[in-house]
Amino acid sequence: MQLRKLIPALVPALALALVAPQATAAETEYRRGPAPTNSSIEASRGPFSTSETSVSSLAVTGFGGGTIYYPTSTSEGTYGAVAISPGFTGTQSSIGWLGPRLASQGFVVFTIDTNTTLDQPDSRASQLLAALDYLTERSSVRSRIDTSRLGVMGHSMGGGGTLRAAEQRPALQAAIPLTGWHTDKSWSGVRTPTLVIGAENDSVAPVSSHSEPFYSSLPSTLDKAYLELNGASHFAPNTSNTTIAKYSIAWLKRFIDNDTRYEQFLCPAPGRSTQIEEYRDTCPHST
Template structure:
């Protein structure tokens, strides 16, 4: 039987190597976790602007400077309008949103959305309709035509800033009904915001676009009981959706600058057009306050 002769210092060196190995492993884990944090922060290439706060989404203007481009009423497919777009090109392309007015109204009734939303990092197109008497289906078609114009035919300074895969629609009254129509017709849209919407069609189970419906408690033209609420409830239960009812507001609340409409619309567009989960904090859990009569949602969102 051969005896094992201890070698001086071997046990100490072994313990030292094991200790160093533990330290190296710990450092590797720590670096890995830090790297994972960096990777997580960089997973979404569509984040635009600084981390949001309540103040930033309530502000009249966001962090981006905005330029304007007028579009002729002779443009095929819709009645012309105004494009608002960020002047910054350092952060890449932006999502785009087309906005339609209500029955008998003009683009000017929705003009406040242009600079307010664009300054948060979107291209926004407030449009006129072909006639002031166009119905929701026609307004839906015109919203889609406006998005196609932005992506394909708008001036280079505009279309070079747009990501054609990140598009959304908004609209007031029959324009809001048009936003529902556009969502049903083009499921590739990333977000839809009908504002005090009006439509004779009350069921929208075919919609697959994340939809945020804003109604008004004292709306006597498109009452929430016969329009906004049944629209919301008819959307699929599995859809990312929300319903906000403005306290003591009328049908025309969306036609003037409104911080409640702006802050939650911006949050919705950021969350779904930009997949920016930094904004989910403003939508989930359901917000409340003096300006909100009721809020419904399907949190947590998955889109």
């Protein structure tokens, strides 16, 4: 008798449970750290304490060694990882500020040296991928990394290398070329969500012949964005830059971690400001 009385009450609840939207793994599984705010992603350091380890060029093959920055805590599980290449004539020190800044937001970050400072973009692409392979297969922090959540970044020729690496390894989850340089202007083969960052006053890789055509050539169906830094030069990525950091963090969180809490910083698109000359995107992003 009691069962008969319970059934009518259970049926509506069961029906609601079947149709109610559930949080997907993509939305929740890889969330690391507290809910973000504008000030938290603009801060010079995020919520994670970090450590670092040097990697000698003698201990690796395919690239020139570098420095790995990583969150010290393992309480939230594994992290996504990013390899970052310097530009022409540059060493890892030229992009070194990004290491602890990104790592403190919940990523393993590898700022690399290239085989020579004169390596061209396609060589830097191969070196970025070799660095990711080392990071996930041989490095001392490999157990902290989720090998399915990887990305690449790079400055200048390293930015061109970033695009090529994404083209060559479509399983990458995010790519961010920083004032990128490449003789190839067509990137229709890229399948990795890509944030192109250019600089308004770049005389080395002018946006009109580099970052803008790079962005335009990416597939229209791709999650992509173009951020042009207001009044900045080609070398803006070589020193601490809050705008670069803020939108790079949001992009990496959104596409490497699938963390939709960061969508608010990307869609709707940020407007023109003293820091941003122009921003284009393909919002809303796919999930």
